[in-house]
Amino acid sequence: MEFRKNIETLLNEFLETRKDLFLIDLKFSAGDDITVILDGDNGVTLQDCLDASRAVEFNMDREEHDFSLQVMSAGLSEPLSTPRQFNKNIGREIEVMLEDSSTIEGELSKVDEEKITLILRYRKPKDIGKGKVDVEEEKEIPYSEIKKALVVIKF
Template sequence: MTFKEKVLNLLNQGLEAKPAVFLIDLNITDSNKIIVTLDGDNGVQLQDCVDVSRAIEQNLDREELDFSLEVASVGVGSPLKMLRQYKKNVGRTLIVKLNDGTTIEAKLEEATDHNIALSWEAREPKKIGKGKETVQKRKEISYNDIKEAIVTIIF
């Protein structure tokens, strides 16, 4: 069993006790720095990071292989990477960059297994007469067409 497989196994065991918390990324550098990034259906608490860190650290032998360990929650402004992240952010505003270069800032209305549905208001010329009117737009986008999606934070 490789070092990475052993770490991943311990990480998964640590996450079993926390079904609302899930792995976003596991990176192990050449110098054996283990970087674990987590997210959760209801966010990630400091205690979640501590518990996962302990599950890994207490079951690895530093005498056998020296390592450092960093367990953190996904940062604000980090791109969404998993379907589960899209589902937990339904109702929030996203900035979605598409593979064709288009960028849409809109409310995430729905996240299915195959695509997302966004809605937003746009100002368009009136069909009859002069001036503009506000119209409600909705678009379904396949995950394959998304280059990057980031939740916007409104203060």
């Protein structure tokens, strides 16, 4: 248990020196294979991953405890999980799967500590007469209702 605590402490010390980076996930396997997933306000470079890896590896004794370490950035396929991650994606289209298994897609417009706000754009039939009208509305979604949120990749 102390090994894991040391890894967490070293990682946190590194992140204190790099306020633009933040931890998304830290996983330990039974064989002490460690996976660190980082994200950053301005993205994550290869050098950022190397720096984080060195901050941990250079301060641990492999003679005392053998482990493997993999540091990576959160990819586009990784779900958004923290307010800071949502915040860096303001203005992008995201797809949100809710706890009730329904799905909403819209432009992420606002983020705070309790909820996100999406701008939904769609067409609906006119109240009177034939045809359709363009509609734009805001929908607030509390984090507690979000099962999974992904950035929509458009080409």
